[in-house]
Amino acid sequence: MPILTRLDRKIWGIAGPAMLSNISIPLLGLADAAILGHLDSHVYLGAVAIGGALLSFLYWGFGFLRMGTTGLVARAEGAGNTEEGVVVLARSTVLALGIAALIICLHPLLLGVGFALMNPAPEILPLAESYARLRLFSAPAVLTTYAVVGWCIGRQDTRRPLLIVVTTNILNILLDFVLVLGMGMNSDGAALATVIAEYCGLALALWLVWRAHPTPAWGRLGAQLRRVGGYRALLRSNWHLFIRTICLLAAFAFFTAAGDKLGADILAANALMLQLLMFCAHALDGFAFAAEGLSGQLLGADDSAGFRASVARCARWCGFTAVGLTLMLLAGWGVLPAWLTSLPAVRAAMTAHWPWLLLMPLAAGPSYLLDGVFIGTAETRPMMVSMLLSTLLVYLPLWFLTRGWGNHGLWLAFVAFNAARGATLYPAWYRRWGRGRRQAQ
Numbered sequence: 001m002p003i004l005t006r007l008d009r010k011i012w013g014i015a016g017p018a019m020l021s022n023i024s025i026p027l028l029g030l031a032d033a034a035i036l037g038h039l040d041s042h043v044y045l046g047a048v049a050i051g052g053a054l055l056s057f058l059y060w061g062f063g064f065l066r067m068g069t070t071g072l073v074a075r076a077e078g079a080g081n082t083e084e085g086v087v088v089l090a091r092s093t094v095l096a097l098g099i100a101a102l103i104i105c106l107h108p109l110l111l112g113v114g115f116a117l118m119n120p121a122p123e124i125l126p127l128a129e130s131y132a133r134l135r136l137f138s139a140p141a142v143l144t145t146y147a148v149v150g151w152c153i154g155r156q157d158t159r160r161p162l163l164i165v166v167t168t169n170i171l172n173i174l175l176d177f178v179l180v181l182g183m184g185m186n187s188d189g190a191a192l193a194t195v196i197a198e199y200c201g202l203a204l205a206l207w208l209v210w211r212a213h214p215t216p217a218w219g220r221l222g223a224q225l226r227r228v229g230g231y232r233a234l235l236r237s238n239w240h241l242f243i244r245t246i247c248l249l250a251a252f253a254f255f256t257a258a259g260d261k262l263g264a265d266i267l268a269a270n271a272l273m274l275q276l277l278m279f280c281a282h283a284l285d286g287f288a289f290a291a292e293g294l295s296g297q298l299l300g301a302d303d304s305a306g307f308r309a310s311v312a313r314c315a316r317w318c319g320f321t322a323v324g325l326t327l328m329l330l331a332g333w334g335v336l337p338a339w340l341t342s343l344p345a346v347r348a349a350m351t352a353h354w355p356w357l358l359l360m361p362l363a364a365g366p367s368y369l370l371d372g373v374f375i376g377t378a379e380t381r382p383m384m385v386s387m388l389l390s391t392l393l394v395y396l397p398l399w400f401l402t403r404g405w406g407n408h409g410l411w412l413a414f415v416a417f418n419a420a421r422g423a424t425l426y427p428a429w430y431r432r433w434g435r436g437r438r439q440a441q
Contacts, residue, residue, distance in 0.1 A: 005313075007309065007310060007313050010294070011287070011290045011294070011313055011314055012290075012317075014286075014290040014293050014294070015287050015290040015314075016286065017159055018158050018285070018286040018290070019282070019283050019286030020166075021161050021165045035176050035190070043123050043124050043264065044186045044187040044190075045271060045272075045341075046127075046128075046260070046264050046267045047120075047124050047131050048187050048191075049256055049267060049270075049274075050115075050257075050260065050267075051127075051128040051129070051135065051187075052131075054111070054115070054132055054253065056253075058103060058110065058136075059142050059143070060249050061242065061245050061246050061249055062143055062242075063146065063241070063245050064238030064241045064242050064245070065092055065095065065099075065143055065147050065150065066147070066150035066153075067238060067241055067375060068092070068150070068241075069088060069089065069092045069147050069150030069151055070150040070151075072085075072088045072154070073085040073088050073089065073151050073154025082213075088154075089148065089150075089151040089209065090225055092147035092150065093144050095147075096143035096144045096146060097144060099139075100139035100143045100144075101140075103136065103139045104139055107133065111129060115128065115129060115132075119257065119261075120260050121264055121267075123264075124260070127187050127188075130188055130191075131187045132191075134188060135191045138195040141199045141201065142198055144202055145201055145205050148205040148209060149161045149164065149205070151209070153289070158289075163204070164201050164205050165201070167201060167204055168197050168198060168200065168204075171196070171201075172193050172194055172197035172198075175193030175197060176189070176193045179192055179193050180193070238380075240383060241383070241384075243384045243388075244384045244386075244387045247384075247387040247388060250391070252274075254395075255270070255274070255414055256270065259271075262406055265343070265345040266349055266407050268341070268343070268349075269346045269347075269349035270353075270407070272337075272341060272350060276329065276357060277357060280325045280329075280360060280364075281364065281368065283321060283325060284318055284321060284322060284325070284361065284364070284368045284369075285368055287317055287318040287372070288318075288371055288372030288375075289372060290314050290372070291311060291314040291369055291376060292373070292376035294307075294311075294314070295307060295310065295311065295373045295377050304433070308433060311373055311433075314369060315366075318366075318368070321361075321365075322361040322362050323362070326358055326359075329358050333351070333354050333358075334351075337350040337354075356411035356412070356415055359415050360415060363416075364418035364419070364421070366422030366423075366426070367418060367419075367425060369422075370422060370429055371383060371425070374428075374429075382425060382428035383425070385428075386428070387421065389420070390417050390421045390424060394416050395414070395417035396413075
């Protein structure tokens, strides 16, 4: 029997490029954190952690621009209507630019409310505000790139997203060295480097779209863009994903804000450990992408047996990868903290809380895989319900009960929250497809 079956090769054909693209994102965060972590004060790293968490809440909350575009383009491509896929991309781009304009216009209110809720330390607040204000000017580039990446994935093309992300991140790292270390701009330099890199990434993304479709039907495209109903459908179909994403980002923002209350050293340590966690999460998400594509295709073809087999194989590879990541983190316990920061107090805090980081790939892996299945099958309501239950009934109550444990209590609540996401999604999976069941479509 071959080591890799045909299904395994198909899974890795989707997951491999997605994993490379995904892990480059937290690698960028690690590079930023490592550069800032070696400055002479922890306040710059803390400012980027607070400001970055707030901007992630704003930007990633509109992740439906990627997921919604992917589904609509995939259906158009499957029907052989390539031009309709271009219309979907154009409509998503218009929506992205409208949302970005709204974010920029309302940024004083958004940042004021966000920092009031997060309440960072007085010495960090001015730097975090400056960092966030600069980063907000990249909103049009970030949100439009979401739409382009969704269009690529809907066409089963993971190479273009990989090229866009890797190019953007490499440029960002190079600019970090120039602006942060070379010009001494500290956290503002990190923000400006990201803004420049994101607009360069957008230019590359649009060029790749033009190369794929240099002469779309512009007259038809303009007429389609004036149809309001298409925008309503795009928003309505992704409402559950929007709520789910807001809850997820709120959980991460709360984690950062709660760490800030425990001191600047804890805040900086948690920020560095979260970057390692995001590396693991993005690696595991490669199999969520595979499950997303295969689940929708196989159920759409009424192949429930093939659907269950693909989910089982994705789950197996996701499990192996989670174990591998845990072993990697275990091997790096005594090395990675020293690589990421030269501040003794921050390094000591990371070492003391490292066991919680070891649990995260195993605790969170099932939720990533099941997210991919439910997105691919367009069953998004269970994802929203699962996220609400995990946040309101597990994460926040457990944090409240273990506040006396300090940062250990915060990490316990965070690990339990991620485990609860998978535990609450599994019953929904079983009701629909367990033991050969299949919900009527």
